[in-house]
Amino acid sequence: QSALTQPPSASGSLGQSVTISCTGTSSDVGGYNFVSWYQLYPGKAPKLMIYEVTKRPSGVPDRFSGSKSGNTASLTVSGLQAEDEADYYCNSYAGSDNWEFGGGTKLTVL
Amino acid sequence: QVQLVQSGTEVKKPGASVKVSCKASGYTFTSYYIHWVRQAPGQGLEWMGIINCSGGSTKYAQNFRGRLTMTRDTSTATVYMELISLRSEDTAVYYCARVPKATYAFDIWGQGTLVTVFS
Numbered sequence: 060q061s062a063l064t065q066p067p068s069a070s071g072s073l074g075q076s077v078t079i080s081c082t083g084t085s086s087d088v089g090g091y092n093f094v095s096w097y098q099l100y101p102g103k104a105p106k107l108m109i110y111e112v113t114k115r116p117s118g119v120p121d122r123f124s125g126s127k128s129g130n131t132a133s134l135t136v137s138g139l140q141a142e143d144e145a146d147y148y149c150n151s152y153a154g155s156d157n158w159e160f161g162g163g164t165k166l167t168v169l
Numbered sequence: 170q171v172q173l174v175q176s177g178t179e180v181k182k183p184g185a186s187v188k189v190s191c192k193a194s195g196y197t198f199t200s201y202y203i204h205w206v207r208q209a210p211g212q213g214l215e216w217m218g219i220i221n222c223s224g225g226s227t228k229y230a231q232n233f234r235g236r237l238t239m240t241r242d243t244s245t246a247t248v249y250m251e252l253i254s255l256r257s258e259d260t261a262v263y264y265c266a267r268v269p270k271a272t273y274a275f276d277i278w279g280q281g282t283l284v285t286v287f288s
Contacts, residue, residue: 061213095274097214104264104281105206105214110274148214152273156219156228158204163213 063161081149089130093152171195173279191265198246
């Protein structure tokens with residue numbers, strides 16, 4: 060199983076907000092501000108959506124935001140759009156040149 | 170533009186080895202790390218390891234130690250990932266991804282290489 064725990068699924072209606080959690084430990088999520096989030100469409104390469112917990116790369120809509128509290132990081136998607144339906148993965152640096160992924164969350168837009 | 174281009178689909182028998190390439194362009198190759206990540210069918214992303222494109226040092230995830238080797242060729246800005254003693258569970262799409270030294274996030278990804286281990 061994955062080192063970081065994500066809910067297998069999440070859903071929200073068009074225009075609503077949804078939050079996806081990513082729970083680790085003090086050795087990864089809680090210990091470093093190097094949490095990132097990735098969006099995956101089937102058959103496509105992952106796309107970086109959030110890095111360093113809260114930062115958005117150029118071109119990522121501001122509907123996507125990140126936060127962290129203790130050992131749990133969160134990705135919030137506001138104003139859900141149909142194209143947001145995808146799989147989302149969190150990742151954290153875990154020290155000593157190790158990185159860890161969450162198990163992924165399938166976001167469904169109702 | 171900045172991109173990572175990987176080699177093509179591979180089909181291997183159990184026990185064989187595979188070597189996947191990842192050619193970088195559009196940026197200073199030695200200023201970044203390259204990581205390898207895989208996704209087995211129906212499964213999540215799995216971090217495999219990292220190579221420093223400047224000095225060539227590597228670190229592999231515990232699950233792959235002894236079977237995985239990453240190398241780089243600075244003259245061609247290419248990173249290689251070799252996995253030996255393949256088994257059916259190694260069937261996956263393998264991605265290379267660039268990581269800036271400051272952000273620790275995978276900002277540019279290759280297109281992925283499907284490796285199928287099939288007897």
